[in-house]
Amino acid sequence: MLKYIVRRIIYSLPVLFGVLLVTFVLARSVPGDPCKSILGEIATAEVCERFMRDKGLDRSIPEQFVIYLNDLAHGDLGVSIRFRRSITQILAERLPMTVELGMSALILACLIGIPLGMISSLRHNSTVDMMTMVGANIGVSMPVFWLGLMLAYVFALLLKDTPLWLPPSGRLSAGVTSVPFYAVWGWYEKSDSVPKFLQFLSNLYIFNALITGNWEVFRDAIKHLILPSVALSTIPMAVIARMTRSSMLQVIQMDYVRTARAKGLHERTVVVRHILRNALLPLVTVIGLQLGVIFSGAILTETIFSLSGVGRSLYEAITARDYPIIQGFTVVIAIGYIVLNLLVDLSYGFLDPRIRIE
Amino acid sequence: MTETNELPEVPQIDFAGRSTSGPWMTALKRLFRQHSGIAGMIILGLLVLTAIFAPVIAPYGPNDVLIGKENVRKRAKPCIHLLGCPADQPQHIMGIDGNVRDEFSRIVFGARISIFIGFITIGLAIVIGTILGTIAGYVGGLTANVIMRTLDVVLAFPFLLLAIAIVAILGPGLMNAMMAIAIVNIPTYARVIRSSVLSVREEEYITAALAIGAGHRRILMQHVLPNAFPPLIVLATLGIGTAILETAGLSFLGLGAQPPDPEWGAMLASERNQVFSAPHLVFFPGLAIMFTVLGFNLLGDGLRDALDPRLRF
Numbered sequence: 001m002l003k004y005i006v007r008r009i010i011y012s013l014p015v016l017f018g019v020l021l022v023t024f025v026l027a028r029s030v031p032g033d034p035c036k037s038i039l040g041e042i043a044t045a046e047v048c049e050r051f052m053r054d055k056g057l058d059r060s061i062p063e064q065f066v067i068y069l070n071d072l073a074h075g076d077l078g079v080s081i082r083f084r085r086s087i088t089q090i091l092a093e094r095l096p097m098t099v100e101l102g103m104s105a106l107i108l109a110c111l112i113g114i115p116l117g118m119i120s121s122l123r124h125n126s127t128v129d130m131m132t133m134v135g136a137n138i139g140v141s142m143p144v145f146w147l148g149l150m151l152a153y154v155f156a157l158l159l160k161d162t163p164l165w166l167p168p169s170g171r172l173s174a175g176v177t178s179v180p181f182y183a184v185w186g187w188y189e190k191s192d193s194v195p196k197f198l199q200f201l202s203n204l205y206i207f208n209a210l211i212t213g214n215w216e217v218f219r220d221a222i223k224h225l226i227l228p229s230v231a232l233s234t235i236p237m238a239v240i241a242r243m244t245r246s247s248m249l250q251v252i253q254m255d256y257v258r259t260a261r262a263k264g265l266h267e268r269t270v271v272v273r274h275i276l277r278n279a280l281l282p283l284v285t286v287i288g289l290q291l292g293v294i295f296s297g298a299i300l301t302e303t304i305f306s307l308s309g310v311g312r313s314l315y316e317a318i319t320a321r322d323y324p325i326i327q328g329f330t331v332v333i334a335i336g337y338i339v340l341n342l343l344v345d346l347s348y349g350f351l352d353p354r355i356r357i358e
Numbered sequence: 359m360t361e362t363n364e365l366p367e368v369p370q371i372d373f374a375g376r377s378t379s380g381p382w383m384t385a386l387k388r389l390f391r392q393h394s395g396i397a398g399m400i401i402l403g404l405l406v407l408t409a410i411f412a413p414v415i416a417p418y419g420p421n422d423v424l425i426g427k428e429n430v431r432k433r434a435k436p437c438i439h440l441l442g443c444p445a446d447q448p449q450h451i452m453g454i455d456g457n458v459r460d461e462f463s464r465i466v467f468g469a470r471i472s473i474f475i476g477f478i479t480i481g482l483a484i485v486i487g488t489i490l491g492t493i494a495g496y497v498g499g500l501t502a503n504v505i506m507r508t509l510d511v512v513l514a515f516p517f518l519l520l521a522i523a524i525v526a527i528l529g530p531g532l533m534n535a536m537m538a539i540a541i542v543n544i545p546t547y548a549r550v551i552r553s554s555v556l557s558v559r560e561e562e563y564i565t566a567a568l569a570i571g572a573g574h575r576r577i578l579m580q581h582v583l584p585n586a587f588p589p590l591i592v593l594a595t596l597g598i599g600t601a602i603l604e605t606a607g608l609s610f611l612g613l614g615a616q617p618p619d620p621e622w623g624a625m626l627a628s629e630r631n632q633v634f635s636a637p638h639l640v641f642f643p644g645l646a647i648m649f650t651v652l653g654f655n656l657l658g659d660g661l662r663d664a665l666d667p668r669l670r671f
Contacts, residue, residue, distance in 0.1 A: 018511035029527045137394070137659070141651035143603055145610045146626060146644030149633045157634050296518035300607055304630070314519060315611060318526045327524075334514050 001349075003340070012338045020072070021336040024065050027318075027326040034321040038082050055081055057323075068327065077331070078324035082317070088330035092196045092312070095332070096203035097171065098309035101301065102294045104225055106231035110287065113237040117244025118276065124249060132241060139238030144297045148231035148304040155227060167224050169306040175222045177204045184212045186235060224291075228305045232297045236290040237295050243286040247279035256276075288344035295333065380635025388664035395660020401653030409469040412576075416463035417461075420620040424458045432458050433636040454639045456629055457618075461530040461639060465646050466618035471609030471621045472650050475536055475605045476598035482540035483601075484594055492578060494548065495555025506552070509545040517542040518607060525613040527593045532605075532621060535614035539604045543597060549592060595661050599654035606647050 034046040034057065043051075052058045056067060071078060077087035120132040156168035172178060178195075180202030188194050202208045206225070209218035251257065252275055259266075260274045299311035310329055317325035370633035389395045406417060424430050429447075434454040437443035490509070494502040513521065524538035558564065558581065567577050606623030608614040611629075615621030617628065622643040629639035 014507060015510050015514050018507065019514050022511055022515075025522075026523045026527060030523075031527065031529065058625050137652060137655055138648070141599060141603075141648050141655055143606055143610075143623070143626075143644055143647050143651075145607065145630075146640065146647065149626075149630055150637075150644065153637050153640075229544050273544075292516050295516040296607075299516075299518050299522070300610065303611065311519075315522055318522055330515070330519070333516065333519070337514055 001346075003345070008342050008345070010051075012342075016331075016334060016338065020069070020331060021065070023256075023327050023330040024068065025061075027321075027323045028061060028064075030318065030321050032321060033083055034180070034323065037321050049194045072331070077328035080317075080322055080325050082320055082325070083324045087324055088196050089199075090325065091310070091328065091332060092199040094310050094313050095207075096200055097307055098295075098298050098302070098311055100204055100206060100225065101228055101232060101298055101307065101309060102291075103299075104229040105294055106236060106287070106290065108229055108233040109236035109240050109290065112233075113240030114244050114283070116161075117241040118235075118248060118271070119240065120245040121248035121252065122271065124252075133245070136238040139234045141262045142234055144231055144235065145300045145304055147234055148228065148301055151227045151231055152304070166227050169187055169225065171221060171224050171307060172217065173220050173224075176217055178208055178217045178221070179212070179214070181208050181212050183259055184350055226309065232301045232302070234292060235293055235297065236287075239286060239293075240283070243283050244279065247282045248275055250279045251275050277351075281348060284344055284347055284351060288341060300334060362552045367382065372643050387660075389660050392660035392663055394656045395664065398653050398657030398660055401649060404656060405469055405473065405650055405653060408466055409473050412470060415493045416460075416461040417464040419619075420459070420462040420464045420467035421465070421618045422459060424454065425459065430454050430458060430649075433454055433632060436461075436634075436638055453636070455512045455625070455634065456636075456639040458653045459661060461625075461642060463623060464471045464643055465622070467648060468620040468625065468643070469650075470621045471532070471615065471619065472602055472647070475532070476650075476654065479536045479540045479601040479605065480538070480543065480597045483543035483597070484547050488583070489542065489550035491551025492555055492583070495552040496559060496574070496578060496582065502552075505548070509548055511605055512542065513545050515542075517604065521604065521608060522611065522613060525608060526668070530613045530616060532554070532609075532619060535605050535608040538608065539601050542604075543601065546593065546597070547590065550589055551583075551586050554589065558585045560584045570610050591625050592658060592665055593663040595654055596658035599658065601652040602647065602654070603651050 032053075033048070033052075034197075036043045039047065039051065045312055050080050056064060059067070068078070068172075077091070079086050082088060083090065116136075122131045123129050144194045152168035155164065155166040158166050167173065180199070182188055182198050182202060183191075205217060205221040209215070209221060257270060257274055260270045265274075295311065297316055298309060301307070302309040302312035303315070310333070313325065314329050316322075317329070418424070430450065432454065433456055434450065435448055436451055436453040437447050437453050439445055439449050444450065450460050450464060452464065455461050455464065469619050490505050494505040520542050521535070521538040524541055525534050528537060528588075529536035564577060564581060567581060572580075605614055606626075607619075609623030610627040612627060617622040617624065626640055626643040626647075629636060633640045
């Protein structure tokens with residue numbers, strides 16, 4: 001197993017290098033120069049020359065790439081040209097938003113998609129089955145940005161002054177602040193000495209509120225997360241429901257399911273232990289593939305709901321030609337992708353002991 | 359959706375042992391038995407008719423500004439006489455947009471752009487994907503490795519992120535957005551073609567063709583590619599819907615179609631800040647995108663069941 005993991009990581013290295021190279025070249029191919037787009041009107045020739053020299057942008061492209069790789073190997077993702085702050089710092093602030101949004105959307109998609117698919121397959125060809133599949137087809141056809149705007153219209157405007165009202169933007173209401181757990185517990189005296197990883201964890205507002213027992217922030221953060229998560233989860237939910245249904249329909253026809261029923265097992269045991277368990281394998285693959293859909297959707301969802309996450313930051317960085325942010329964020333996303341895909345592959349062995357990963 | 363336990367249609371055989379209905383006819387007959395396929399064809403048929411007869415259906419031109427022509431105001435709500443709108447007011451069934459143009463006419467003309475986007479992007483992705491996939495599958499060796507690893511790199515990016523980066527380089531605009539979406543879709547088609555080519559390459563009839571002196575081009579064109587076609591058609595139909603959604607997403611971010619093009623994603627984007635005051639200007643373009651994508655998805659589902667039951671889910 002360990003050998004397999006090491007080999008997979010080694011195999012991932014060329015892809016990662018390719019991602020680095022492509023991102024680097026793509027970022028520098030964006031027309032226009034960063035000096036003018038960032039400094040605006042004050043960007044005279046002199047100012048720009050100094051700006052380019054300070055940021056190392058006056059060197060040749062291959063030279064810049066080597067410096068970048070060297071910095072990366074030392075764990076330095078660079079400094080944002082626009083914000084003049086380290087990329088790791090910006091990531092610690094913005095990645096939690098996207099992680100929270102993506103995770104909640106995926107959990108929602110599984111919590112609703114899998115049971116719907118199960119009911120559909122167990123009541124095959126019934127009205128419920130037909131309705132679910134029509135719903136799933138509509139779900140995969142819906143533009144995320146449209147659904148997000150429509151949800152905001154219904155829940156923030158039409159249902160205003162009702163208990164169902166939900167906020168249309170932001171992560172927390174005005175006046176509600178999330179106090180980091182390390183500050184609550186008095187771990188650090190100076191805020192700038194806090195490790196980035198702890199900052200990252202504390203910016204997962206729901207997690208932070210949960211461990212510090214701050215229920216006001218917890219409720220408020222969840223309320224703000226509902227609409228973006230629902231909008232983002234629709235496509236994965238529809239795909240997961242369809243996949244669960246088809247995968248279960250195949251398993252239901254197996255002899256061992258008939259045997260399980262014939263020997264008098266409770267229907268719930270047959271469904272959960274014999275049908276669902278065996279139908280999980282293709283489902284996990286599909287859930288893994290949905291991560292890409294979720295991240296792409298996050299760019300749009302974060303834009304609609306005014307959330308400062310990684311997706312929106314990346315989009316803004318591309319338009320502002322902030323190379324270090326484009327590179328830093330993309331590398332982190334690509335590594336995240338590779339790790340998650342590895343986890344999906346490893347899960348096969350646990351779900352089906354017949355699969356021996358070599 | 360279709361039933362998984364349905365028996366496949368057996369081609370009719372005449373006394374000489376020849377099939378009287380070819381595989382394509384059989385597939386077409388099967389397609390007409392699928393509810394999803396029929397529903398998809400109806401939706402797409404309506405869409406195509408709308409696109410062709412847009413100047414007849416639409417009461418105004420897509421960019422006709424109605425200031426001075428009619429007594430309407432900016433972002434006016436839909437006015438339908440049948441639903442109680444006063445007869446002295448001009449009828450605008452989807453309302454008026456922010457530039458005082460008839461929303462319905464713009465949506466109708468938008469059908470042309472959407473069909474164009476879907477077919478051109480996926481067509482481009484298929485052509486390039488087929489060339490790369492065929493080379494990777496048939497030639498093998500270092501070339502194949504380089505192609506496949508490059509495609510792996512493309513797949514390691516979230517598709518919208520890569521598309522945004524490509525459009526940022528090429529410059530915003532519908533054609534560039536379509537190019538970007540085509541590029542991010544290439545790996546899918548290249549992989550399917552490659553796997554088909556790899557399996558067909560080992561078949562005995564390829565050895566036989568080589569033995570009788572057939573050239574590589576003939577083998578590829580006559581034997582390899584036709585066998586890789588059914589899964590490709592299914593994927594392409596489903597892919598057209600996704601491509602329309604993705605291009606609309608780029609337009610929504612301001613990177614695709616530019617004003618005054620009546621592209622649905624761009625129309626939605628330009629009025630998105632008015633969603634609370636003029637929701638109809640967001641609702642209708644989104645609905646149009648959804649129905650179009652739904653049409654392609656349903657037809658894709660039907661085609662999959664008709665052409666390649668192995669892919670069914």
